[in-house]
Amino acid sequence: MDLCGLDEVADGAGRAFRLGDEAAVPDLIVVRRGDHVWAYANNCPHNHIPLDLLHPRFVTHDGEWIVCSTHEAVFRFEDGHCEDGPCKGRSLEPVAITVIAGRVHVDPVPDPDA
Numbered sequence: 001m002d003l004c005g006l007d008e009v010a011d012g013a014g015r016a017f018r019l020g021d022e023a024a025v026p027d028l029i030v031v032r033r034g035d036h037v038w039a040y041a042n043n044c045p046h047n048h049i050p051l052d053l054l055h056p057r058f059v060t061h062d063g064e065w066i067v068c069s070t071h072e073a074v075f076r077f078e079d080g081h082c083e084d085g086p087c088k089g090r091s092l093e094p095v096a097i098t099v100i101a102g103r104v105h106v107d108p109v110p111d112p113d114a
């Protein structure tokens with residue numbers, strides 16, 4: 001599934017996507033650092049709520065960490081591991097993506113009922 005162009009995710013930032021029409025909130029986030037992108041389910045392992053529940057920002061101001069808006073847990077871009085916060089030691093659920101010719105593809109598409 002073609003998700004977006006690499007250049008549609010700002011360097012050092014994140015962007016949310018809804019994969020299903022019935023999803024009430026974005027269910028996938030993509031974060032980018034240079035030519036590298038990573039995707040995770042939009043589900044904080046602390047309370048299992050969307051990372052952007054309180055504000056639509058997925059990355060700390062310095063662009064170094066993925067951040068949860070509710071209690072400010074911070075996660076590594078590279079593997080979603082929580083380095084600090086109430087869910088320290090747990091991880092975001094990775095979503096497999098591939099970049100082909102400057103386009104970000106989700107493969108396989110996550111099952112929203114899983």
Ligand code: FES
Pocket residue numbers: 044045046047048049068069070071072073085086087
């Ligand atoms: S719900 Fe994300 S840190 Fe608490």
